[in-house]
């Protein structure tokens with residue numbers, strides 16, 4: 001579904017991503033794990049067309065999307081839940097969800113999808129008239145995910161959904177990610193919380209300062225000595 | 235009492251015009267964080283457009299109004315495309331200086347084409363004043379207040395409910411997140427400039443009816459006042475611009491009537507300074523950023 005080949009990205013003179021190659025198959029949960037500054041967010045921003053890359057190829061559903069403007073990628077089904085939630089804090093919960101469906105024309109289906117989102121996140125339903133800026137961190141994360149779901153993504157990319165959340169809430173969020181995947185959405189999950197990410201993913205890539213240094217089935221990486229030492233704290 | 239009511243109505247009259255212009259400053263600021271110093275000069279562009287269309291082509295008033303609005307929109311959109319868009323990711327001071335440059339360019343072009351000699355505004359509405367109670371209210375005054383109020387309500391509804399309005403709000407909060415929703419940021423910015431300049435176009439007609447002299451610097455003073463109105467109300471906040479405009483108009487006309495016409499500008503700036511001392515973000519400004 002997604003194939004990234006030899007991607008290079010620079011911030012001025014800083015070479016942030018070196019020849020990054022990976023792929024995501026339809027129906028999978030794939031996780032990219034790595035420490036602070038490894039380049040995880042940069043990869044997702046490049047995929048969403050928000051930062052230009054110097055070289056490399058990005059194919060989504062067989063189509064070369066490197067030159068496609070950011071705002072058109074949503075229509076193709078490539079949707080991102082960005083790092084730090086980035087909900088529209090002055091809009092209500094309901095309006096945020098509407099923004100997620102901005103490009104869709106099928107009004108009736110959109111109305112039905114509100115219920116689908118509220119099924120996944122009952123807490124959002126109670127707060128649907130509230131300004132998003134007044135939600136708690138966990139609720140904002142749920143809103144950011146709900147907003148992305150409203151776009152009916154084929155591939156949903158999530159950047160550190162566990163950031164700043166309590167362990168219980170992290171469990172809850174990851175259970176929902178699994179549910180979303182079970183409902184047929186492919187997931188690319190970027191995480192520092194390697195333990196959680198590897199426990200729900202099918203496959204994983206390990207990113208270190210702009211390089212992919214390891215990849216394999218998530219269960220294998222959970223047993224990998226280097227990964228254990230560097231990311232699992234065991 | 236009659237004097238007071240008359241001044242109140244005069245204040246609402248000019249205030250409505252300031253508010254219409256202030257909306258352009260505030261909407262553009264809200265979305266690109268730029269003080270578009272050329273915005274006042276759009277008024278002048280509109281006024282000369284009316285002069286040219288009437289004296290050279292002899293078109294009737296309603297047609298001229300529509301064309302004035304279109305020309306103002308066209309200027310605003312072109313200015314954004316040519317002067318501001320290339321600087322969008324440069325330091326903010328660059329676009330600020332560019333805005334001042336565009337303003338000077340427009341004024342000097344007008345000077346070159348139309349000479350400094352003022353021209354009369356080509357229309358006046360010869361409709362007898364309305365008398366309500368003991369008050370005589372000029373038709374232009376009524377028209378200005380009614381049209382401005384209607385436009386402001388329309389704008390509020392547009393921003394709150396329409397698809398374009400929602401994309402404007404999204405872009406003004408977060409460029410990247412807006413793009414992740416599939417919003418075309420460029421289109422949204424163009425649209426914002428277009429709306430602001432359409433309001434300025436209508437403002438230029440109303441201003442011309444009230445102050446029927448057209449000169450290259452016509453836009454400077456109302457532009458400055460409207461900018462102050464926008465800051466007073468809270469720059470970037472649409473109802474703030476409306477409120478700020480009305481307060482400016484009222485303060486100006488009441489000072490002229492009761493204190494001294496020389497002091498009206500001083501009072502206006504005084505209000506601004508006092509408000510900003512107590513509430514730096516303006517009357518309706520948000521005090522701090524929401525938690526993220």
Ligand SMILES: Nc1ncnc2c1ncn2[C@@H]1O[C@H](COP(=O)(O)OP(=O)(O)OP(=O)(O)O)[C@@H](O)[C@H]1O
Pocket residue numbers: 011014016034035036037038039040041042043083192
């Ligand atoms: N706008 C920018 N300008 C310059 N350098 C940047 C910029 N954004 C990121 N970088 C650098 O690129 C590298 C990768 O950053 P990135 O944000 O992709 O890391 P990350 O893996 O997402 O980290 P984290 O886990 O902290 O979110 C870092 O060294 C960072 O300093």
Ligand SMILES: [Mg+2]
Pocket residue numbers: 040041042083159
């Ligand atoms: Mg990151």
